[in-house]
Amino acid sequence: xxxxxxxxxxxxxxxxxxxxxxxARPPLVRPxxxxxxxxxxxxxxxxxxxxxxVRLLLVVASLLGGAGILFYGWLWALVPLAPGETxxxxxxxxRRAPIAAILLVLGAVAAIAAIVQANVEGSASTAVSLSLALxxxxxxxxxxxxxxxxxxxxxYRLIIRSAGATVLLATGLLLLASNDWRxxxxxxxxxxxxxxLGLAVAVAPFIVRLWNELMRERSGRIREExxxxxxxxxxxxxxxxxxLIQNRxxxxxxxxxxxxxxxxxxxxxxxxxxxxxxxxxxSELSEDAAxxxxxxxxxxxxxxVGESVPAHPSLVAAAREAMxxxxxxxxxxVSVYVEAATxxxxxxxxxxxxxxxxxxxxxxxxxxxxSIIGRMQRAGGTATVQRGAGGVGTEVHLHLDL
Amino acid sequence: MTRVVIVxxxxxxxxxxxxxxxxxxxxxSEAADVDAAVAAVTEHRPEVVLLDVHLPGGAGGGGAEVxxxxxxxxDSVRFLALSVSDSAEDVVGVIRAGARGYITKGSSADDVNxxxxxxxxxxxVFSPRLAGFVLDAFGAAAGEQAVAxxxxxxxxxxxxxxxxxxxxxYAYKEVxxxxxxxxxxxxxxxxxVLRKLQLSSRHELTAWALERKLL
Numbered sequence: 001x002x003x004x005x006x007x008x009x010x011x012x013x014x015x016x017x018x019x020x021x022x023x024a025r026p027p028l029v030r031p032x033x034x035x036x037x038x039x040x041x042x043x044x045x046x047x048x049x050x051x052x053x054v055r056l057l058l059v060v061a062s063l064l065g066g067a068g069i070l071f072y073g074w075l076w077a078l079v080p081l082a083p084g085e086t087x088x089x090x091x092x093x094x095r096r097a098p099i100a101a102i103l104l105v106l107g108a109v110a111a112i113a114a115i116v117q118a119n120v121e122g123s124a125s126t127a128v129s130l131s132l133a134l135x136x137x138x139x140x141x142x143x144x145x146x147x148x149x150x151x152x153x154x155x156y157r158l159i160i161r162s163a164g165a166t167v168l169l170a171t172g173l174l175l176l177a178s179n180d181w182r183x184x185x186x187x188x189x190x191x192x193x194x195x196x197l198g199l200a201v202a203v204a205p206f207i208v209r210l211w212n213e214l215m216r217e218r219s220g221r222i223r224e225e226x227x228x229x230x231x232x233x234x235x236x237x238x239x240x241x242x243x244l245i246q247n248r249x250x251x252x253x254x255x256x257x258x259x260x261x262x263x264x265x266x267x268x269x270x271x272x273x274x275x276x277x278x279x280x281x282x283s284e285l286s287e288d289a290a291x292x293x294x295x296x297x298x299x300x301x302x303x304x305v306g307e308s309v310p311a312h313p314s315l316v317a318a319a320r321e322a323m324x325x326x327x328x329x330x331x332x333x334v335s336v337y338v339e340a341a342t343x344x345x346x347x348x349x350x351x352x353x354x355x356x357x358x359x360x361x362x363x364x365x366x367x368x369x370x371s372i373i374g375r376m377q378r379a380g381g382t383a384t385v386q387r388g389a390g391g392v393g394t395e396v397h398l399h400l401d402l
Numbered sequence: 403m404t405r406v407v408i409v410x411x412x413x414x415x416x417x418x419x420x421x422x423x424x425x426x427x428x429x430x431s432e433a434a435d436v437d438a439a440v441a442a443v444t445e446h447r448p449e450v451v452l453l454d455v456h457l458p459g460g461a462g463g464g465g466a467e468v469x470x471x472x473x474x475x476x477d478s479v480r481f482l483a484l485s486v487s488d489s490a491e492d493v494v495g496v497i498r499a500g501a502r503g504y505i506t507k508g509s510s511a512d513d514v515n516x517x518x519x520x521x522x523x524x525x526x527v528f529s530p531r532l533a534g535f536v537l538d539a540f541g542a543a544a545g546e547q548a549v550a551x552x553x554x555x556x557x558x559x560x561x562x563x564x565x566x567x568x569x570x571x572y573a574y575k576e577v578x579x580x581x582x583x584x585x586x587x588x589x590x591x592x593x594x595v596l597r598k599l600q601l602s603s604r605h606e607l608t609a610w611a612l613e614r615k616l617l
Contacts, residue, residue: 235486247507301531301571389577
């Protein structure tokens with residue numbers, strides 16, 4: 001029977017040839033949802049036999065000197081996995097049968113047999129080896145296959161591992177204790193080996209976790225160092241060039257504005273995380289200034305003095321309007337000065353444009369009157385709009401008592 | 403004719419800066435690190451040194467180290483600090499070492515030229531941002547005020563007013579008009595503030611600088 005089914009791997013190995021010869025036959029692949037390894041299901045699909053017949057053949061062949069098991073292992077190793085349902089090659093195979101648990105129970109039974117045998121007959125090497133292989137197999141299965149199987153809970157894996165360690169340790173100890181602590185030499189060696197293996201299984205997860213953490217930390221540090229190096233290099237080269245472009249191109253030219261916006265973005269990236277961004281008045285105003293700079297031919301310098309105060313919405317809105325006016329009508333260099341104390345906040349916005357005469361403003365220019373002066377008054381503050389020093393440009397002064 | 407030495411480790415920036423200087427400025431020499439800068443300044447004795455804040459070489463002290471090693475020449479040689487950033491640590495570090503002014507590298511060519519002239523004539527160059535730092539460092543925003551004029555640790559009422567106007571973007575001339583004083587008086591006030599910034603042992607200033615790892 002075993003020889004009958006041995007023809008299958010021939011087909012499988014020349015799968016390309018077999019496909020052309022017998023194109024009706026589906027390719028030999030293992031499904032991703034399987035009982036054990038998906039070999040039987042794959043074979044039955046390929047050969048067109050019912051899966052029960054394939055399983056029966058394999059079991060019978062296994063009873064003939066283990067040929068079925070060998071054949072099963074061989075196919076498992078060589079037959080490729082079927083592509084995932086979603087076409088995702090990474091989909092992890094799921095295995096229905098709790099093989100690790102079954103192996104563990106068999107290992108424990110073999111261990112009991114070995115202990116009894118060792119106490120009665122003295123030597124128990126066959127049973128001991130069997131127990132060692134089965135229990136070790138259970139642990140390896142749990143570590144290698146169940147670890148990635150979404151059908152196996154972490155709790156199940158933990159139980160398998162601790163039970164495996166217990167079986168190994170206990171069997172080793174009981175074997176050493178056989179014959180009134182005078183075990184047969186070979187049994188003693190295996191017993192000590194079992195205990196060492198048991199200890200290893202017990203502590204392996206911790207060592208693995210420690211190792212992983214160490215590696216993660218190391219790679220994190222390397223990334224951080226690399227980032228600092230890149231930052232230093234960019235600071236040295238690119239920022240200098242951007243500064244030079246601004247120096248040469250003149251404050252309100254398009255080129256200078258682009259260079260300035262670029263410089264600001266680069267700085268934000270380089271020094272990200274240095275200062276905690278919050279709803280702080282200064283950071284709000286700086287952000288607004290940056291946005292306005294991008295849209296209008298102006299360069300807005302924000303100078304701040306004093307303490308960090310929360311952003312008052314009316315003050316921020318009025319200041320934004322003032323900066324917008326300055327950039328739109330004044331252009332060129334706009335100076336913003338924020339002086340914040342715990343009791344009051346002053347904001348000065350100054351441009352060097354043609355200047356505006358508030359009294360001569362047409363009635364439809366509601367911008368200044370409403371959105372700056374009116375807004376500040378409603379918020380309980382004051383706003384004055386006047387000509388800048390020496391009659392050049394406009395200066396808006398916002399004041400708000402906190 | 404103002405004789406200057408340019409100290410900057412970026413050759414692109416040096417040549418760009420040189421091209422933007424006007425005809426009244428003569429570049430005697432250039433240097434790219436601390437040791438070369440000290441050698442060039444000692445040899446050429448320029449009126450003004452355009453000094454990058456971040457410089458390689460020497461003991462790693464950058465521009466401030468150059469000024470300290472040229473301390474004996476400070477009577478005839480004036481340092482104008484240039485920095486790509488306008489962070490407090492860059493500014494206060496070089497000013498306390500003895501620089502007579504500070505501008506950012508992004509300043510326009512006109513600003514750079516007028517700053518060179520101002521520093522060469524013995525006055526201090528205060529950018530709005532530097533004025534802001536000074537107001538902060540001397541607690542002026544919180545209302546602290548010097549009682550006597552020679553007090554080093556606080557600004558006088560007039561100095562505070564001048565600093566506030568400069569922080570608001572006023573040129574010296576505009577400050578003078580606004581306060582009904584002469585430009586010369588404004589310059590005197592600014593120089594006095596610079597001296598206070600350099601000599602003050604004010605506890606807050608030190609703590610403030612330490613917090614930003616300056617000293």
